[in-house]
Amino acid sequence: MVRLTARFLMAVRNQDTANFMRDGKKIVGVALNYMDVVKARNVPVPKEPLVFLKPTSSYLREGHPIILPKVFSKVAYEVELGVVIGTRCKNVSKQDAMKHVSGYCLALDLTAQCNLTAARAAGQPWTLGKGFDTSTPVSKFIPFDDVEDPHTLPLWLKVNGEVKQKGCTADLIFKVPDIISYVSKFMTLEPNDLILTGTPNGSDAFKAGDEIECGMGELATLKFQVCGE
Template identity: 35%
Template structure:
C-alpha cells in the first residue's frame, strides 16, 4: 500500500511524500541508556520515502536480522521549503506534528558501528518509519511543549517531553536546513527518549501525543 500523509481526521494532506530526516541523541536519558557520547551538534541521518508507512497498520519486522527496537519520536511534517533558515522562521514552515517510530535493527546497528560502517541497513529499510496522522500546527499551542508516550502490552515503555530535548524543534529544523534542504512533504523525526527495547510478534502498542490523539497498532 502506498503511503500518504493524513491529518488527524483521516483526510489526505495535499503534500508529496518526501524524505525523512532523523535526529539521534536529542534526549540526555537516551544517550545515557546506550552509553553514547553527547553530541556537540545534532546527529543527523536519513530514511528514504519508502521507509514511511501508516503506524495504524500492523508493523512488520525484518526476519533473521536480530532484534528490532522501538524508538518513539515527535514527527514534524514540513509544509514550506527550509534552506539556511534561522530558528525564528522555522515554526511557520511546519504543517503539523504527529508521532513516528524509528524502527532500529539494534544487533545489526551494533555490528555496523563496530566496523565503522554506515547505519542505513539497520535504520533505513523499507517501512522502518511508521508514522501517525498529523495534528495541524494551528491546533497546537506550542510545538516545543509537547509530551508523548509509548505503551507496549499495557506497560509504559517510553515517555518523552519536548522541553527535555537538547535542541528544540525549531532549533533542529534550522540546523538541518544548513545541511539538507527541507522540502514540503518531508518528515523530521526529532529524537527518542529512554525506554528503547525489542519488539516481538503479537506485541500491542499504544502511541499517545499529549491530549491530541492516541493510536494503537500491533506487530505481526
C-alpha cells in the same frame, strides 16, 4: 483583513501537507536527542544534531501491522514527535525555522539495533537498520495551529499494555528550530518532508506477536500489531 489572509494561507499550507506520507520525499531523523537518554547511557551531550535518513517507503499507517524483517534479530521501538515541513527552506536561521513548519505527527522510528550496532562499529551507514519497510509508523497530520508549544508534549509508549517509554519533548537537546536550521545548512527541506526529533529513554527490543501503543499528549495515539516476515 491581514489576520484573515494569514489564516487562509495557513489553512492552504496545512491542506497541502496533510498527505505528507503520500507526497513526502525524505524523512530526516535525529539520534540521541533526549537529555534523559544521554544521562541514562552516561555519554557526552552531542554538540550537533546526529542526522540520518529514512526512505519514505518505510512509512506505515495505522491499521497495518509492523513487519519485522527476517534478516534482523533485534528491532527496537522509539516513540517520537514528527515535524512536517510546509515550505521549502535552505540555510534558514533558528529564528525563522518555525515559519517552515506546517504541522506535526506522532511517529515511531523503529530501529534494527542488531544491524545498527554492527554498522556503527564498522563505520558503515545506518541505512538498513533504520530504513526497512514498516519502520516508520505515523499518525495523521496534526495542523500547526493545534499545537500550542511543540516542546511541552508528553510522549508515551506501551508494549502489551506495559509502559516502556514516558518522556516529554521539553527534554529535547536540539529543539525543533535548532534541527531545521542545522539540517538546512546541508540540504534543502521541502514541503512534506518529515523530521523525526528523537526518542526519550526506554527504547528496547520488541518481537512478533507484541502490540505497541503510543501517544502524544491529547493530540494523537497509535496502536500496531507486530508480525514476523
